[in-house]
Amino acid sequence: VEHKDDVVVIGAGGAGLIAAIEAKLNGANVTVIEKMAFPGGNTLISGAEYAAPENWVQKKEGLKDSKDQFFNDTMKGGDNESNPNLVRVLADNALDGAVWLKDYVNVVFEDRQMFFGGHSVKRSLVPNGASGVEVIGKLMAKAKELGIPVYLEMNAVELITEGNRVVGVKALTPTETHNFMGKNGVIIASGGFGSNIEMRKKHDPRMDEKILSTNTTGITGDGIVMGEKVGAATTDMEFIQTYPVCDPENGALLYTGDVRLAGSAILVNKEGKRFVEELDRRDVISFAITKQTGGVGYLFWDQAQLDKTEVAVHHKGEYEALLRRGILVKADTIDEAAKHFGIDAKELKTTVEKYNEYAKNGKDLEFNKRGGLVAFTEGPYYILKNTPAIHHTMGGLVIDSKGRVLDKNGNPIEGLFAAGEVTGDIHGKNRLGSNAITDITVFGKISGENAAKNLQKVN
Template sequence: MKKFARSLTTILALGLLASCGAKSSTGDGTYEGKGNGKHGDIKVEVTLKDSKIDKIKVKEHGENKVLAEPVYDELQETIVAKNSPEVDVVTGSTATSEGYIEAVEDAIKKAGVTLVASKNTGKKQEKEKELQEFDVVVVGSGGAGFSAAIEAKEAGKSVVIIEKMPAVGGNTLISGAEMNVPNNWVQKKLGIKGDSPEKMAEDTIKGGDKLGDPHMIEVMTKNALPAAEWLKDDIKVEFLDDQLFQFGGHSYKRALIPKGHTGQEVITKFRAKADELKIPIKLNTTATELIQDDNKKVTGVKATNKKDQTISYMAKDGVVLTTGGFGSNVEMRKKYNKKMDESYMSTVTEGSTGDGIVMAEKIGADLTNMDSIQTYPICNPKTGVISLLADTRFDGAILVNQEGKRFVEELERRDVISNAILEQTGGYTYQLWNDKINDISGTMEVHEAEYNELLKQKMIVKADTLEEAAKFFDIDVKNLEETVKKVNQYAKEGKDKDFNHRGKLVSLDKGPYYIEKAVPSVHHTMGGLVINDKTEVLDKDGKAIDGLYAAGELTGVIHGSNRLGGNAITDIIVFGRIAGQEVAK
């Protein structure tokens, strides 16, 4: 665990303030502090009593609530117990931890007191039993893991979820969580006709350069609508009832949008359902090895918890791996695709390190398509984080280069757009839209925190005129005005003569305008374990490994060379459910 460094200057400053008597001798009172988190400022109130930290309250932050709240709780407990912000960051949440600690330090500095640290580190956690028995063990608490666990539990099985991170959710939580579903209820309401599971399968096969397994893709698309209805009716996920996205590579608007436009809605409802069903979730617990009996059946998982205990979670009926891909494991990325090196940032969680793939391969599991690693084209140039604000692209926003010219169809496949961006001046792009497009998409209202963060970083500009907006980023004004003039004409005619935009271009004749700078960032690893339509993990001879199931991004048979936007949630829910049903049989 990485120690959060403190400077001698800060310590001396605290001592100086205390000696000057800026506040009372004990510093009793409540003080505000501010630190810089992963998604902007974190503001706290620190209450001191008798030169001791009594409590810490987060007043404002832009972090993901599901991810951040357990981190804040853990840090508060440790800081209060130790009476010092000199504590370790929470593994897997470094930037959020650092911002919180910085905010606490700032508040203490304003109090003008020197704190005497204690050796106390908080509540002592009871040791877990080193051998625990369940019917089903699920490794990973993203959408696939929750789907599998809930289905198995509702089938009458005892289930446990093991999660290496300090919070549930995985990449599902930090995604937009839009879900492609042909023939869905919103399509019917909007009068969208002609879509079908077969057409979605065609789009998916084509989008992955025919490297995905056609049968498995068919299973996904045919089960998409029942899976979405399950989310809506059983898990109580709320979807927008009057809007859909058409992601790049899709022939129809078919992506359901969750309330709030993020996976927070999905994971919050999943967690509530798991709590209702009394499914235990072991956080900060890293699976390290699959356990097999003498007949090579997978009968459990060895894992290490936060106290460095090794726990054997035994599974009578089977183990379901839902640990995600390896986008955050640079060495693993380079092993399979040398181009995906340190020069690329990542949109995914720190926990996406390929653990499930590695564990399964050690017991003979077959892998496929491991070199196919996808970048998301529109990401923050400073952090690598995916820009959900830029979902305006699906409702008419355009992409231009430094010269002010369009260079790719905005609804092309992610890999095509990403590669096109990297060929432009500086290897970046600008996304341009206006309030008319924003009114259609509604993304700016739900992603206000990201907008404010980008403003602070000077990665976005709002301006009344194109000239003013272009000047901010030194974009060629004449070219940009000519580009917009053509887009306006194409929007009027209903045909994009330059790039054959498959959606609807929108007139950009009126401001205010928004221009956001963006770069591609590693987003999804298409390769992984080979599974069949029962989600059984197969060995190199094509035989099922008894007792082992897998679903989600750690599998490699669905998306081929490139995953189409909105297909990940469909994939993880459909096959997560199947895994839970099959392991419970």
């Protein structure tokens, strides 16, 4: 079956849908193809928080921030391994992207922010329900309104070229072959490779089958492989991020643990002691957890923090299932809660007393926690058992600030664009929490606009 469009987008996750909408707004006929039976990818199952300096909630809360500060945090958070030109684009367009999602795509944001590890100030906007369902739902509605076809169960397998130019994508259903031709370009937005164990191991042998993953099953690096076949360069493939607070049995990212980011919680080990700053970077916390007894951590908080953060309301299904499965315990006393997991209760109580002292004086003398220092009060108390799991692959296709995919000599491959987790060099060694949604929005829009304008021809 042959389809003819101006622009074809591979992947109906956040980056792909945003790119398609922007391409359409720039006058292109555009089609999206998605290999899974549902749209959304990792964006759908994420919390979808959005880091935006100088945003409207910051203004309301009187928090000072700037594009430069966000740029610096992002560079530093990735150990200065990112391409500063791309990070500059990210920082300069972050707020505009958030406003676009809010005002044009109709994404509802809550009237609060979260403090993600590695940022120097609270700047992360929270979509309704702290869930990617809000973002993907609204993006799909907008795509429908604009008449953009989204083909599901359509697996892109190969880029079609004419001479040096990418002119389309070959895709398969269980029974048919489809050629999606894109006169102006193809945008790869197929996400990272967190669910591809072989690919993970090839680039970082530590990331083997023993480590669980938060990713959906479709996230297998297909776009990277397809790009490489037409000469695309890749970068930073060895930088693979684990998320510290995941389900020890199935690897799912545990949003109940967001008490840590939205309020105050401490992370202790089986010995009842804190061992890392709870708002440090994901890689730092993950690594620290793997060194504790049993390779697990225990997040502790009280009823006041649960109420304040409304985590049990926002993530009700997950919260209740965790209690039922005994991965989360709720108990009237610290002793009882600790006993459930065999944690040293006496030591935990000492840890809590010390933390309360730090909260009172506004200074964490052990780990210098940068925010969320609130003393614990009475029970019930909660403990959540957690372990790190593969979350984000920082590496991928090399792009320029126009979203064009570059070859090994640094020249744009005609007709080929990319955006989102499939690209590299934006988050360096470690992506900061809530920077991915900023990334897919900013670079999704840029790639969509430039593909629509058939940028290669103009240049």
